[in-house]
Amino acid sequence: MKNTELSAKYNPAEVEDKWYAYWLKNRFFHSEPDEREPYSIVIPPPNVTGVLHMGHMLNNTIQDVLVRRARMTGKNACWVPGTDHASIATEAKVVAKLKAEGIDKSSLTREEFLKHAWEWKEKHGGIILEQLKKLGASCDWERTKFTMDEPLSRAVIKTFVHFYKKGLIYRGVRMVNWDPQSLTAVSDEEVIRKDTPSKLYYLRYFISENGVATSDYIVIATTRPETIMADAAVCINPEDPRYHHLRGKKILIPLIGREIPVIEDDYVTMDFGTGCLKVTPAHDINDYEIGLRHRLPVLDIIDEHGCLNEKAQILVGEDRFVARKKIVKMLEEAGHLEKEESYNSQVGYSERTNAVIEPRLSLQWFLKMDELAKDALERVESDQIRLIPDKFKNTYRHWMENVRDWCISRQLWWGQQIPAWYLPDGQFVVECDAEAALAAARALDPNIQLSDLKQDEDVLDTWFSSWLWPISVFDPEKAGCPDREPNAELAYYFPTNDLITAPDILFFWVARMIMAANEFCGQIPFRNVYLTGTVRDKLGRKMSKSLGNSPDPIELMEKYGADGVRLGMLLCSAAGNDILFDESQVEQGRNFCNKIWNAYRLVCGWTVDAAQEQTPHARLAVDWFQNKLYRTMEVVNDHFEKFRISDALMTLYKLFWDDFCAWYLEVIKPEFGKPIDKTTFDQTIGFFDTLLRLLHPIMPFITEELWQNLAERQEGETIMLAQQPQVQAYDAALIDRFETGTATIAALRNVRQSKGLSPKEALKLVIKGNFPEEILPVVARMANLSETVLVEAFDDEAAAGASFMVGTIEFRVPLTGLVNEAEEAAKITAEIERLEKFLQGVRAKLSNEKFVNHAPEQVVAMERKKESDALTKLTNLKEQLCKFTKA
RNA sequence: GGGAGCAUAGCUCAGUUGGUUUAGAGCAUCUGCCUUACAAGCAGAGGGUCGGGGGUUCGACUCCCUCUGCUCCCACCA
Numbered sequence: 001m002k003n004t005e006l007s008a009k010y011n012p013a014e015v016e017d018k019w020y021a022y023w024l025k026n027r028f029f030h031s032e033p034d035e036r037e038p039y040s041i042v043i044p045p046p047n048v049t050g051v052l053h054m055g056h057m058l059n060n061t062i063q064d065v066l067v068r069r070a071r072m073t074g075k076n077a078c079w080v081p082g083t084d085h086a087s088i089a090t091e092a093k094v095v096a097k098l099k100a101e102g103i104d105k106s107s108l109t110r111e112e113f114l115k116h117a118w119e120w121k122e123k124h125g126g127i128i129l130e131q132l133k134k135l136g137a138s139c140d141w142e143r144t145k146f147t148m149d150e151p152l153s154r155a156v157i158k159t160f161v162h163f164y165k166k167g168l169i170y171r172g173v174r175m176v177n178w179d180p181q182s183l184t185a186v187s188d189e190e191v192i193r194k195d196t197p198s199k200l201y202y203l204r205y206f207i208s209e210n211g212v213a214t215s216d217y218i219v220i221a222t223t224r225p226e227t228i229m230a231d232a233a234v235c236i237n238p239e240d241p242r243y244h245h246l247r248g249k250k251i252l253i254p255l256i257g258r259e260i261p262v263i264e265d266d267y268v269t270m271d272f273g274t275g276c277l278k279v280t281p282a283h284d285i286n287d288y289e290i291g292l293r294h295r296l297p298v299l300d301i302i303d304e305h306g307c308l309n310e311k312a313q314i315l316v317g318e319d320r321f322v323a324r325k326k327i328v329k330m331l332e333e334a335g336h337l338e339k340e341e342s343y344n345s346q347v348g349y350s351e352r353t354n355a356v357i358e359p360r361l362s363l364q365w366f367l368k369m370d371e372l373a374k375d376a377l378e379r380v381e382s383d384q385i386r387l388i389p390d391k392f393k394n395t396y397r398h399w400m401e402n403v404r405d406w407c408i409s410r411q412l413w414w415g416q417q418i419p420a421w422y423l424p425d426g427q428f429v430v431e432c433d434a435e436a437a438l439a440a441a442r443a444l445d446p447n448i449q450l451s452d453l454k455q456d457e458d459v460l461d462t463w464f465s466s467w468l469w470p471i472s473v474f475d476p477e478k479a480g481c482p483d484r485e486p487n488a489e490l491a492y493y494f495p496t497n498d499l500i501t502a503p504d505i506l507f508f509w510v511a512r513m514i515m516a517a518n519e520f521c522g523q524i525p526f527r528n529v530y531l532t533g534t535v536r537d538k539l540g541r542k543m544s545k546s547l548g549n550s551p552d553p554i555e556l557m558e559k560y561g562a563d564g565v566r567l568g569m570l571l572c573s574a575a576g577n578d579i580l581f582d583e584s585q586v587e588q589g590r591n592f593c594n595k596i597w598n599a600y601r602l603v604c605g606w607t608v609d610a611a612q613e614q615t616p617h618a619r620l621a622v623d624w625f626q627n628k629l630y631r632t633m634e635v636v637n638d639h640f641e642k643f644r645i646s647d648a649l650m651t652l653y654k655l656f657w658d659d660f661c662a663w664y665l666e667v668i669k670p671e672f673g674k675p676i677d678k679t680t681f682d683q684t685i686g687f688f689d690t691l692l693r694l695l696h697p698i699m700p701f702i703t704e705e706l707w708q709n710l711a712e713r714q715e716g717e718t719i720m721l722a723q724q725p726q727v728q729a730y731d732a733a734l735i736d737r738f739e740t741g742t743a744t745i746a747a748l749r750n751v752r753q754s755k756g757l758s759p760k761e762a763l764k765l766v767i768k769g770n771f772p773e774e775i776l777p778v779v780a781r782m783a784n785l786s787e788t789v790l791v792e793a794f795d796d797e798a799a800a801g802a803s804f805m806v807g808t809i810e811f812r813v814p815l816t817g818l819v820n821e822a823e824e825a826a827k828i829t830a831e832i833e834r835l836e837k838f839l840q841g842v843r844a845k846l847s848n849e850k851f852v853n854h855a856p857e858q859v860v861a862m863e864r865k866k867e868s869d870a871l872t873k874l875t876n877l878k879e880q881l882c883k884f885t886k887a
Numbered sequence: 888g889g890g891a892g893c894a895u896a897g898c899u900c901a902g903u904u905g906g907u908u909u910a911g912a913g914c915a916u917c918u919g920c921c922u923u924a925c926a927a928g929c930a931g932a933g934g935g936u937c938g939g940g941g942g943u944u945c946g947a948c949u950c951c952c953u954c955u956g957c958u959c960c961c962a963c964c965a
Contacts, residue, residue: 008925193962200965222965235965269964277965286963346962359963394891395960402961503959538898540958571913572899576892578958580899588914591927602924647901650913665924672923746931753919753931760922807908838908851945859906859946866908873908 006604010590010597012561015705020133022704028720029138031078033492039070039077040493042470043139044501044509045147048083049090049124052131054535054543054581055502057553058573061566062532062645063500064137068697069640070497071138072724078493079138080473081129082145085121087415087462088182088352094120094414110413110457117414131554136562136700138720143473147465148416151476156416156465157432158480159516160408164420164430168368169408171420171428175288176407178360179350180306184411185364187461188404189508190351200343201225201328202274204336205234208250208259218246219338221273223345224283225331226323229256229312232287232296233279238264240275254336255327256313263294285359298361306358320358365409365418365458373403376514379524385514388530388643389576392503399507408461415459422454467512470496470525482520490521499526502534503576530643533578540580556586563699564590570649570698592653593702596695599661600706602669603684609675617777618680621667624738625687628659630730636694637727649698656691663742667778685710690725740806741775747804747811748783755802755818762786766798769809799883803828808872825884832877839870 023029031038041063046056063079071077094117095105105113129144145152163169176185200221206213220234234251236243246262253260267290268277281291282300291298301312306320314330315323331337348357377400379385380393387393409418421437422428429440434450441448468479475490486494495517501510510529517525535543543550557565567589573579614622632655639648668684670676676684689710696703696719707719752759764787765779776788791798794812801814803824845851845863852860 006924009927220965224965267964272964274965279965284963284965286965289963345965391892398890398961506960574900577900582899582914584914585899587927591925594925594927598925598928600924605924642903644901647912650901653913661925662929669924750931756919759920759930834909842908845945848945854945855906862907869908 006597006601008598008601010561010593010702012563012593012701013558016134016136016562016701019701019704020136023138023718023720024141026716026718027142028718029079029140030142031076031140033488034076036074036076038493039067039075040080040496041067041078041498041500042080042473042496043082044499044505045082045084045145045466045469046128047086047089048121048126048128048146049086049093050128052128052553054550054553054569055532056128056132057135057565058532058535058569058579059500059502060132060135060137061569062530062573063498064135064566064700065570065645065697066498066500067138068700068720069724071720072693072697072722074723078140078143080143080145081132081137081139081141082143082469082473083125083129083147084462084466085146085148085415087410087412087459088179088184088186090117090121091412091414092182092353113413134554134557134562135566138700145473147462147469152465152468152472153416154432155468155472155476155479156460157419159464159468159520160416160419160460160480161430161432162480162482162519163367168372169365169430170368171363171365173361173363174366174407175285175359176362176364177348177350178304178358178362179353179355180304180358181350181353181355182412183304185360185362185407185409186350186352186357187407187463191348191357192351193346193348195344196347198223198343198345198347199340200273201331201340202338203228203254203278203331204338205251205254205278207246208252211250211259213252213257218243218251218276219274220276220278222278223343224280224324225327226308226315226320227280227283227301228253228278228327229258229308229314230280230282230299230301231258231260231278232281232291232299233260233263233294235263235265235268235277235279235290237266237268237270237275239266240268240270242275254331255334263290263296265290265293282361283359288359288361300361302358302360304360306356364407365420366405367408367464368405369403372515372519373400373511375518376400376511379514379518385524385526386528388528391576392506392529392531395503396506396511400511406461408464409456409458410461411457412459415462416465418456418458418460420456422456423448424452428456463508463512466509467516468520470494470499470513471517471520479516479520482522486521494521495524496526498528498530500530500532503531504534506531528643531576533573533576535581536578538580538582540578543581551581551583556583560586560590561593561701563593563702566699567592567649570646573646574644592657593699595657595661596699596702596706599656599665600688600709602665603688604709606670606681607675608678608681610678612675612677614677614679615777617781618668618677620738620775620778621664622680622683623734625659625664626683627730627732627735628738629655629687629690629725630728631732631735632659633694633725633727652694652698656695660687660691667782692719693722693725696720696722737772737775738778740772740809741779743806744771744779744809744811745782747806748779748785748813751802751804751813755815757815757818759784763813763815764789766791766794766801766812766814767809768792768794768812771809796883799880803880805873805876808869810876821884825881828877828881828884832874832881835870835874835877839867839874842866842870 043063067077067079097120098105098116160169177188177191179186200223202219202221203225204217205220207216231253236246249262250259251262267286268275279287279290279296281288281296281298283302299311301308302320303309308315308318308323310316315326318326328337350357377397380387380396387396419432420428420430421441423441423445427444429437431437431440437453438450441453471490472479474493475487478484478486478490513525517523537543537549541547541549565586568586571585571588632651636648636651639651668680692703692707704719762784765785766789768791771790779785780788797814798812800819801812802819804811842863846867
């Protein structure tokens, strides 16, 4: 063995970069289609300009564990990495950066702006991918994709054209969610509703008589007084007797005195507010719909920035929130404000900019969703795609059954520009490129020239490109072309196996990928969707920049090592459960690395004596551990199959720490300075090798480091490609017998501790009952026994000693003078009481005819065994008690 | 307002079609140990009656109802 001068602590910094570079150099992460079974994962592409946060850490650690494990089970594993262009977020960053340099976006042409954007992308893009390498992510970097790579962008355009020609994409004026900060429409899913304290203003609207205000008025409650200038009507419920006198009347809008009609619609709730609603079709989705029903004019008084425009007549140019304050004052002064009260309303905020969303009428592109959603629902309902945990099926179903058309146009420049070309007369054509558009346009007007055509200014929603991701990373030509044959890559890797993502993009992304795969491949895009929880701090708060409660993953890895951090992330992360992250978990991960490191230090420090015979206790330990290993591997496999990754991890943690280190190594460990026999040594190295392979998917760096040192390795060898050990038949009875031994040892240690006996003082052990004799050498060695005796009945000396039981086996440690009889008697009495109560319960069951008749045989037999065991124990205890009380 | 989910030891969680002698684990805690692999460690110990109530059953942490508390999702009541 090398490395005899190893430090007592594992130093991750020394090994991580070395092995990552080695893996890269040897292209171990790279995959090409071959005859093996494929295993593929596509990364949820992070924002190209993003930086790594704890959510990424969790998500990518899980992906790496799955990919590495697949690679070690003979599969051709491929993890495709990449980034997302994230149009709103990135454009906002570029705009802000330009602004800081004194450049206003509006002063730039589209081309100039995009040049800046690409420069920004080149500079900041991919930082996050470099950070993933620190984590050990075994992505096939040669396949790295970006959603705005030329072929992927082309796929997006083709997809648009495909759906347009199929009649699923349409253009229309609709009420959309307008983000006045990023100056674009956003989809319904990008609006976050938040409970926001606001005010309900009660305004007097005077009734008009030939355009002149009378002294009669009605009171209308509104949260948005700044929109009264856009009112088109006042609406009452037709069933509401309080307002019947208003039928057919006209009302005057306060301050501006415009006359509007009173209309009736049962949309109005009689018992909310005053039962009287002002209808503002341009600025509220419901009012818009009422307006449609009653053919009301639409008067839009708010511009794209959220400021009042000249149509408002008053407060022109004021921001909507400033205008609200000012108009309340004006209304009050003019005697129109009856009262105001506090009110909590659900206000929509932009997911990206957190600006208050303004419902706004505008011309946008939409994709019809009904049919797409129906098929996508079926794929999940029929379990072709499994959601893990499956509670998300309900959420998914609910969304798919209530889906609305998807607003896919965005008033931005960073993204795929909509392939619609307008003719001078306002007609338009939709084609993949300008040339095709010209040809199509000429069919409408033969005289048209290319220069007459003007392409739509808008780009497509980012999710309109991400939904193609699992297809287009392999075969961009296939996206948008349902009839085309898949290329070799897509045919091999698709459908992908597992998708690891967060539940908050289940609809944004997961559902839509299912739709796209359905449309273009007639298939599912992945079989399992593992939904991780949100990473929160110890107090359960979401990690966020503004709270400053998110640790920097890079610093964390520098402090504890990548393996330690990976372990810390996985320790408490059942699927779908939020994880309450605490640095102490990472500490635990680091400590485990250290434990493995030190186990290696112990083993590699041994000298081997080929002539030496294997001791009986070592042979027993080897037999036991071999069987234990197989049994544990079976459990671990089961956990992995069920995606119970933290359970798999904990099972391996205990296997290594408790079974291997605390028991196995302690049993076989030669005395200090003495050699070990070759048989035991070789078997131990074999176990270590197996354990490292089992642990490698979870902790890749330390396992590679130690595996490389465990034996002579050739350049190009790696634990990454070593195979996972295979489960073999094991002897459960042998494991039980050995563990009767370990329980006995633990009980003896307890005796020593409670009696204040040094471990150095050898003891005698007297055993009565069915003890597995073969295990005695292990017990004798580990508990420092001078003598072990199996008896039919205890003699007086033994009877007066310290006592304990393992199962129904009785033990005595003769300890003249050290046993406090009163204490011992009290202990025994307590145990007798407990057992008698227990026996009573068992007997109550057994004497219940219904139980005996209804319960399965095994259960009854179990109860009878409980009864007889309890009786045996009671007899023994009472006998023992007698001796104490006699003496 | 509608829907879903959760509530088990101080903390984070298991508990797989109701039945395995005293409901498990990790961490934390307490006690004793610097024993030449590891104090980022070793050995041992204590700790819950499974949110409250009711029901079904021979038998309930597990199934049903109800109450309480929390979380998430969806939603156009001004």
